[in-house]
Amino acid sequence: MKATELREMTDVELNKQLKDLKAELFNLRFQHAINQLDNPIRIETVKKDIARVMTVLAEKNAKNA
Template sequence: MNAAELRDKTPDQLREELANLKKQSFNLRFQQATGQLENTAAFKKARRNAARVKTVLNQKAAEAAAGE
């Protein structure tokens, strides 16, 4: 997932994507705590993707505020 793909989405779609990433991150943390996590890089990837979504959401909010 890259920022260009995220910028094409609506804020509602971005919020939904963020919720999915948070659920994924929770599940990965749970797997890590129980010793079942095989791909440790997936945890880092989920966190970074969530941060990317938050950044695009904030940019869209700033653009909307500046446009008013």
Template sequence: MKLEEIRKMTAEELEKNLKDLREELGNLSFQHRIRPLEDTSRLKKIRKDIARIETIKMQAVN
């Protein structure tokens, strides 16, 4: 997800997207513990997207 896309989102969209990404991260990490994933880079991408959204949220508050 690109930074410009995140900045264009409303607060409600950010919260929904953040919730979905955290849920997906939990599911993928659980699956990875049971059986190695084919694309482990997806975990890293999701963590980075979560960090980007959190950063934009914090900048909006300040």
């Protein structure tokens, strides 16, 4: 997921994306804890995607204020 793609989304879409990513991260951590995770690098990727979404949301909030 690229930041340019995220900047084109609305606030509602970004919040939904953030919620979905956090749920995915929870599931990945749970799988990792019980040794069923095939690709542990996916956890890092999801964390970075969450950070990107939060950054874009912060930019939009600062721009509106």
